[in-house]
Structure formats: structure tokens, C-alpha cells
Amino acid sequence: MEDQIKKIALNDLHVSLGGKMVPFAGFNMPVRYSSDNEEHLCVRNGVGVFDVSHMGEFFVEGPHALELIQKVTSNDASKLVVGQAQYSCFPNETGGIVDDLIVYKFSDEKYMLVVNASNIDKDWAWVNKYNTMGAKLTNASDEYSLFAVQGPKAIEAVQSLTPVNLTEVKFYHFTVGEFAGVKDVIISGTGYTGAGGFEIYVKNEDAEKVWKAIFEAGKDFDIKPIGLGARDTLRLEMGYCLYGNDITDTTSPIEAGLGWITKFTKDFTNSEAIKKHKEEGVSRKLVGFVMQERGIPRGHYPIVDAAGEIIGEVTSGTQSPSMGVGIGLGYVKTEFSKPGTEIFIQVRNKNLKAQVEKLPLLKG
Amino acid sequence: MNFPQDLKYTKDHEWVKIDGDIATIGITDFAQKELGDIVYVEVETVGETIEAGEVFGTVEAVKTVSDLFMPVTGEIIEFNEELEGSPEMVNEAPYEGGWMVKVKITGDLPGDLLDAASYAELVGE
Numbered sequence: 001m002e003d004q005i006k007k008i009a010l011n012d013l014h015v016s017l018g019g020k021m022v023p024f025a026g027f028n029m030p031v032r033y034s035s036d037n038e039e040h041l042c043v044r045n046g047v048g049v050f051d052v053s054h055m056g057e058f059f060v061e062g063p064h065a066l067e068l069i070q071k072v073t074s075n076d077a078s079k080l081v082v083g084q085a086q087y088s089c090f091p092n093e094t095g096g097i098v099d100d101l102i103v104y105k106f107s108d109e110k111y112m113l114v115v116n117a118s119n120i121d122k123d124w125a126w127v128n129k130y131n132t133m134g135a136k137l138t139n140a141s142d143e144y145s146l147f148a149v150q151g152p153k154a155i156e157a158v159q160s161l162t163p164v165n166l167t168e169v170k171f172y173h174f175t176v177g178e179f180a181g182v183k184d185v186i187i188s189g190t191g192y193t194g195a196g197g198f199e200i201y202v203k204n205e206d207a208e209k210v211w212k213a214i215f216e217a218g219k220d221f222d223i224k225p226i227g228l229g230a231r232d233t234l235r236l237e238m239g240y241c242l243y244g245n246d247i248t249d250t251t252s253p254i255e256a257g258l259g260w261i262t263k264f265t266k267d268f269t270n271s272e273a274i275k276k277h278k279e280e281g282v283s284r285k286l287v288g289f290v291m292q293e294r295g296i297p298r299g300h301y302p303i304v305d306a307a308g309e310i311i312g313e314v315t316s317g318t319q320s321p322s323m324g325v326g327i328g329l330g331y332v333k334t335e336f337s338k339p340g341t342e343i344f345i346q347v348r349n350k351n352l353k354a355q356v357e358k359l360p361l362l363k364g
Numbered sequence: 365m366n367f368p369q370d371l372k373y374t375k376d377h378e379w380v381k382i383d384g385d386i387a388t389i390g391i392t393d394f395a396q397k398e399l400g401d402i403v404y405v406e407v408e409t410v411g412e413t414i415e416a417g418e419v420f421g422t423v424e425a426v427k428t429v430s431d432l433f434m435p436v437t438g439e440i441i442e443f444n445e446e447l448e449g450s451p452e453m454v455n456e457a458p459y460e461g462g463w464m465v466k467v468k469i470t471g472d473l474p475g476d477l478l479d480a481a482s483y484a485e486l487v488g489e
Binding site for chain 1: 401404422425426
């Protein structure tokens with residue numbers, strides 16, 4: 001059975017802006033408005049806005065909210081203060097990852113989980129399955145639009161729209177306030193670009209008003225709509241994982257370099273096995289790399305050593321618009337994971353030299 | 365979109381300009397728009413004779429990699445070296461500075477080359 005492709009609230013607006021709409025994670029999404037490179041650089045150097053309303057939002061409420069979140073996520077949500085957000089993942093029972101997500105704390109008894117669009121149904125089933133404690137769960141994914149206003153000029157461009165002092169919305173913190181005349185907008189110091197800025201969650205009925213206000217306010221800053229194409233190249237320059245590429249049902253958080261969001265201060269799904277994984281070491285690791293020869297790495301290209309022996313596989317790759325060279329992420333045998341190690345990417349039967357690099361790949 | 369009348373087109377979105385037994389080949393305006401920013405054109409078949417419909421090179425955009433197919437049978441006699449340093453020429457001038465290879469035609473022209481109107485129809489213009 002063919003799944004119905006969903007439309008985000010502002011679908012028609014994006015088409016009118018020249019957005020090329022493509023099916024992505026079950027939604028028609030703008031992949032590009034003008035040029036991937038131009039949009040990428042617009043965010044790196046100025047300000048741009050992504051409509052990422054396909055993302056899923058679950059609310060977890062009640063006296064058992066934290067208990068459920070602690071059970072299903074790898075990071076320690078008990079460390080959150082009200083108004084703080086946390087990157088985390090849902091480990092599965094067999095050593096892999098169900099999804100990565102952001103946990104927002106609104107109060108001791110109210111949290112929001114923001115999950116990937118492609119995994120909304122799977123995640124919803126997952127948290128419900130573990131909700132033996134009786135937390136109140138609401139899937140609000142079809143009610144919210146999400147705009148990521150990203151870039152070094154993001155705050156300046158839209159500060160006039162809100163009484164909230166945007167410079168005080170720190171990284172991975174958020175506030176709920178009035179924005180573009182709309183009340184109860186969630187303004188979050190998050191993003192997926194490494195370019196600075198924030199994300200705003202609004203109800204679908206207010207989405208068009210808010211979008212238009214952002215572009216009116218940002219006019220003098222040359223604000224532009226940005227497609228998912230540039231979102232991918234921006235995140236890859238930072239080395240941020242993309243679920244489905246770099247992390248999957250079969251990659252462990254330890255292999256993926258997500259040890260920093262895996263806290264053994266509490267018990268969670270498969271935590272015993274993951275702890276063992278961490279203590280005993282893993283045989284492969286996710287690394288970032290930069291091409292030393294001309295060529296562009298792509299997902300599933302083999303990674304080989306100097307002798308041509310396969311040592312891993314590329315999970316994400318592109319030509320970096322900021323750096324002008326091929327960059328990527330991939331799993332390699334642990335002995336090849338140290339920054340500075342020479343590896344080779346097999347591009348159309350040629351082994352092209354690359355170097356393992358510390359993240360982010362784009363150095364400030 | 366622009367599809368010059370004096371060119372022939374393939375279903376794979378290459379254009380070919382035939383001048384005697386020499387063919388100049390590139391990708392269409394439609395193709396470059398679909399692909400987005402072209403960042404690499406790789407042709408390592410200069411000197412080889414390749415059948416119509418076979419792969420003669422690769423074009424890479426930021427997001428995608430696509431094979432390039434021969435519209436005619438012939439020997440690749442020249443690669444547009446300008447594209448080494450300026451692959452964006454394919455976006456900017458797909459039928460001019462963005463040409464990719466010149467071919468010495470050795471066989472009969474395939475019967476399925478499209479004229480501008482048929483190609484425009486194919487891509488829904």
C-alpha cells in the first residue's frame with residue numbers, strides 16, 4: 001500500500017516561493033529554492049529560514065513524565081532545569097538506536113520530545129510501549145509547525161518581532177513567549193547547522209502569519225528561505241548525525257560517538273549492554289573525514305586502507321560548500337578512527353585519499 | 365526553460381549538437397536545474413569509442429551523482445577542460461560553456477534522438 005504523502009501547513013507558500021518540493025520522510029518538503037550552495041552560504045554568513053514542520057512533537061505530562069523519559073532515552077533528563085533542552089536518543093533493545101531526539105523541559109510534569117519525521121510512528125509506538133508508569137502522552141506532530149531561523153544574523157533579523165530578549169535564549173535553552181503577535185510560541189536556542197540562531201514552534205494556524213512576519217522583519221538582512229538540501233550540507237560540515245544515514249537501528253550510540261549523551265547515572269533501555277559496550281570498547285567508530293584528493297564521498301561508498309582492504313563504509317558525504325572539498329561521515333574499524341589517520345574512499349573503483357578529522361569538519 | 369531548436373536530445377537529458385561527423389554533448393537546462401549546483405564533471409574516457417546509450421562520465425551535484433550517457437556512438441576526442449575548475453558553467457550555460465565532450469561519430473545516428481519540441485514535451489514544458 002502506498003503511503004499518503006503529507007503536506008506541511010505552508011506547502012503552497014513554498015511552491016509559490018519557487019521551492020522544489022520532494023517527498024521526504026512521508027512529507028512533501030522544499031529541498032531547494034534557488035541553489036544549494038547559495039542557500040548554504042546564506043545560512044553560514046547571514047540568515048535563512050528552514051520550514052522543518054515535518055518534525056514530530058510528543059508531549060509527556062503528569063507525575064510520571066520524567067520516569068518514562070528516563071526509561072526510554074539515553075541522556076539524563078533529571079539534569080534538565082525548566083527552560084532547558086537536551087539532545088538524546090532512544091536506544092533499542094538490541095544495541096541500536098530507534099531515533100535521536102531533543103527533550104524539552106517545560107515543568108517538572110511537562111516535557112516535549114522532538115523526533116524525526118521519518119520515525120514519528122515508530123517512536124510513538126516505542127514510547128507508548130514503555131509507558132507502563134502511566135505518563136500522559138500526546139502526539140502533537142500534526143498541530144505544530146517548526147521554523148529554524150539560522151545564521152549569525154538570525155537574532156538581529158527578527159528581534160523586533162518579540163519582547164523576548166533573543167540573545168538571552170542560550171544554546172539548548174528555550175522560552176515560551178509572544179512572537180509576531182502570536183502568544184505561546186516556543187523559542188528554542190537549537191538548530192542543526194552550527195551557524196547559530198534558534199527554532200520556533202508555532203501552531204499550524206499561526207504558521208503563515210509568523211513565517212511572513214519573519215521575512216518582513218528580516219528583509220534588510222537579506223533573509224532567505226532555505227531547503228533541506230542545504231540543511232544536509234550544513235549539518236554535515238558540523239558532523240551532526242542524520243538518523244537513517246549515520247545512526248540506525250543497528251548502530252550503537254557508543255560506535256556513533258554519542259557517548260556524551262549516554263549517561264549511566266540511571267537505568268534505561270538496554271543500558272546494561274551499552275555500558276558493557278563502552279567499557280569493553282567497540283570495533284568500529286563513526287568518524288568525520290575530509291578528502292585529500294578530488295572526489296566526492298557518498299553514502300555506502302567503501303572505505304579502504306592503503307592496501308585497498310575494506311575497513312568501513314561512508315554513511316553521509318557531499319562536497320562542502322564552505323570548504324570546497326569532499327567531506328563525509330562513515331564507520332571505520334576503530335584502529336583507523338584517530339584524527340589524522342589516512343584512509344581511502346572508493347569512488348567509482350578508484351581509492352581516493354582522505355583524512356580522519358576531529359568534528360566539526362568546518363573549523364571556526 | 366530553454367531547449368535550442370538546433371540541438372537533438374535524449375530521454376536521459378543529454379543534448380547533442382551534430383556538425384558533420386563531430387558531435388558536441390552536454391546536459392540540458394532541465395537536467396542542470398533538477399540536479400542543482402554542479403560541483404564536479406568527471407570524464408575519463410577521452411580516446412575511447414563508446415556505444416550510444418553507454419556511460420561516458422559522471423556529473424556530481426551537491427546532493428547527487430548521475431551517469432552521463434552517450435547520445436551517439438563514437439570516439440571521445442575532447443573533454444571540456446574548463447569544467448575542471450568551473451563546473452558551475454554547466455548550470456550557468458548548459459548549451460554553451462557547459463558543454464562536456466566532443467565526439468567523432470563512428471556509427472549511424474540512433475533513431476530515438478528527440479527534437480526540441482519532443483524533448484520539451486517529455487519534461488512537461
